[in-house]
């Protein structure tokens with residue numbers, strides 16, 4: 001089979017994989033938007049300026065060598081109600097993704113940048129969009145409905161869509177269990193309730209702004225906060241910028257990257273300590289909520305950059321949850337940092353698992369399946 005190229009433009013990074021039958025080349029570009037963006041490609045590292053995702057894509061293409069491709073799989077964050085499965089991109093689909101950009105302003109535009117760059121470069125290779133929202137299409141109305149006037153919600157497509165679905169789908173398969181609570185903690189962060197292998201609720205909503213505290217996003221807020229700020233003289237665009245780019249860990253601790261927040265806290269920075277407390281508390285609150293939603297939860301799963309690597313955070317989240325059947329094996333938890341395989345770190349009746357996510361391999365298999 002010809003290789004599949006997968007492009008995953010996250011809010012803060014570009015991840016890619018060139019997957020052939022006998023070899024996978026993985027790359028990651030971080031700190032996009034700075035003059036010291038970092039590329040890790042197949043075991044070596046480089047640093048240079050990358051002002052935006054277009055620069056990062058060009059850098060990726062310099063590194064990759066391929067003759068023929070079966071397909072390019074693209075992670076696309078928002079698919080609305082229209083796209084609930086992997087979709088071959090044509091002009092109409094491209095326009096559909098653009099139309100949804102206001103609902104995922106940190107993501108759909110950079111996802112589109114990747115699609116446009118590669119459609120232009122490889123016009124004869126099918127480009128397949130795999131949507132973060134797709135796995136959450138099974139969320140029942142009771143969890144998807146906001147208590148707004150029905151006609152207004154209908155007219156404007158206001159409902160819970162949910163994101164990180166491709167990651168949740170992969171993790172659910174790897175867990176090989178039916179009933180789970182998945183904490184996907186990356187730059188964006190979400191919690192998802194899985195019942196009988198299907199998503200039944202998730203913390204992100206209309207957009208990837210609701211729910212947990214994230215790198216730069218506030219997560220849950222009283223909906224009155226924006227009005228309060230409007231009355232104080234801020235305009236809606238400024239408020240959106242604050243809530244999506246200047247809040248979360250960045251707003252509370254002055255740094256969006258968890259490693260930097262940890263370092264500040266280790267040096268006695270009280271704002272960073274409080275940020276970590278708020279971050280873990282919000283996760284605990286959703287775990288409690290989803291234990292009430294899914295009967296017989298078999299496992300709590302930690303995944304993505306923070307979930308897979310930050311053992312302290314896992315201890316902070318799980319420490320006070322023994323009364324709910326969630327208990328950590330301290331040594332196993334400390335040892336589970338950056339390990340490539342699913343690892344069990346709990347001792348209580350509800351398993352606690354660290355499962356490294358692999359959105360790219362999930363996207364590759366879905367893209368290969370449709371072409």
Ligand SMILES: Nc1ncnc2c1ncn2[C@@H]1O[C@H](COP(=O)(O)OP(=O)(O)O)[C@@H](O)[C@H]1O
Nearest residue numbers: 010013186187188257258259304305306309310
């Ligand atoms: N060893 C680590 N300890 C704590 N946090 C880590 C570690 N490695 C990565 N992270 C955090 O993971 C986050 C990025 O996660 P990732 O899943 O790659 O995000 P995204 O896909 O949204 O760009 C960052 O906050 C980063 O600091």
Ligand SMILES: CC(=O)OP(=O)(O)O
Nearest residue numbers: 010011163186188208
């Ligand atoms: C949907 C979302 O928040 O994605 P990411 O974590 O990659 O920013």
Ligand SMILES: [Mg+2]
Nearest residue numbers: 010186187304
């Ligand atoms: Mg991610």
